[in-house]
Amino acid sequence: MDSVDLEVLKTAAHWFDQGRRVTLASVVRTWGSAPRPVGSLLAVRDDGHVKGSVSGGCIEDDLIDRARDGQLFPAGAPLLPQVTTYGVSAEEAHRFGLPCGGTLQLVLEPITEHSQLHLLLESIERHRLVVRRLDLASGASTVTPGVHRPELEFDGRSLIATFGSRYRLLLIGAGQLSRYVAQFAQALDYRVIVCDPRDEYAAEWDIEGVEFTREMPDDVVLGMGVDPHTAIVALTHDPKLDDMALMEALRTEAFYVGAIGSRANQAKRKERLKLFDVSELELTRLHGPVGMHIGARTPPEIAVSILSEMTAVKHGIDVRQRREAFEPSTSESGCTI
Missing domain, CATH: 3.40.50.720 (NAD(P)-binding Rossmann-like Domain)
Incomplete structure (x- = not known):
């Protein structure tokens, strides 16, 4: 039985191998009562299919609509990660089902040949603890041997996530x-x-x-x-x-x-x-x-x-x-x- 993260990553890699446009959403920051913790993952396919979760469902619905409409990463635009925040206002928090004024921030990463998902999956399935570093300016990722550290770190420029059995x-x-x-x-x-x-x-x-x-x-x-x-x-x-x-x-x-x-x-x-x-x-x-x-x-x-x-x-x-x-x-x- 795969862990939640492994299931999402496997699905994202499979969809990409099929030639689909795939976005990997990662929760990088939360304020107040956010529905999912930092590090939660969601894979969104261009036709709206999803795997994983970043909220109680309303944010997923918004990402599905944006993926279907081609708004996440419009054709011809650079395939570079972007940062988006949900629940900034009380109205938006209510719209997206975020309790008690909760706010969460996501990194939306378009999966490309530079995403290194297969190398990441191979390392995880060999029971290796690894760190994946995503550079938001270039969209390139590196996968290196890991140590016990916070599961996710984000400074606005790099997203550093630890994967594997901690x-x-x-x-x-x-x-x-x-x-x-x-x-x-x-x-x-x-x-x-x-x-x-x-x-x-x-x-x-x-x-x-x-x-x-x-x-x-x-x-x-x-x-x-x-x-x-x-x-x-x-x-x-x-x-x-x-x-x-x-x-x-x-x-x-x-x-x-x-x-x-x-x-x-x-x-x-x-x-x-x-x-x-x-x-x-x-x-x-x-x-x-x-x-x-x-x-x-x-x-x-x-x-x-x-x-x-x-x-x-x-x-x-x-x-x-x-x-x-x-x-x-x-x-x-x-x-x-």
Whole structure:
């Protein structure tokens, strides 16, 4: 399952290869309550077909009309990026459905042979973090290896956007639940690695775009260079595998470490991990039962609960306080399989 950005970029490149005129719209600035965050993308074809989103729909409608009328980049005019702002006045904000006086600014980029979309897509699909720099004066783009930085920077002359998986997710276990977690995580733009040394599970893994390894879990954690942009979730229910990963993961800078199982099983797990010199402070980092309490029962529902909690932690939400407030005393936080 592609991330939102990847889906938009693939579509824009495909339309351009078909000989269509394509405009890539990027949200570069917002003021007030804008419907979409900075970095949101929209591809608009000359006949009004679109992929992606930059607002609740009204701005898309305006861009569609302008594309159909040939107003975005009139025939014979230079194919150079332009900057446009929506919601400057109260009337315009109302017209375009921008709440609370919201305003947003877009860079409209006509796709050309200088846009480097295929090089960008190739890099993303190889799980590389890359930076695309668009020069507004010339319309030329460059794609270079990236580092962790703001997703988008705009100074009026250059648009600098970071693409590729800025976050990684290591899943221990290749069972049914891992399949859903992996697919949903890809849509959230995680680079997903699945670790399972068991023959019966490794032979059946077939999720496209997910890296798979049969190394032992502790070796994978030690070898992958875990950083604050990494999440690690143990999903096998097998202490021989889950505990091996957790005893190393809890010592890393991973922003999220979780394990499936009931509260009773989590208590037993913590006692086992203490035998491997995992400290009390390190154990407080373990999210378990894994996932937010949403009444989840099926594997897809549990996958949603896990990724919901990961997303909250990534954005600095105190999920432990919420768990204490809302989780029934008899619940296993959805992770009953």
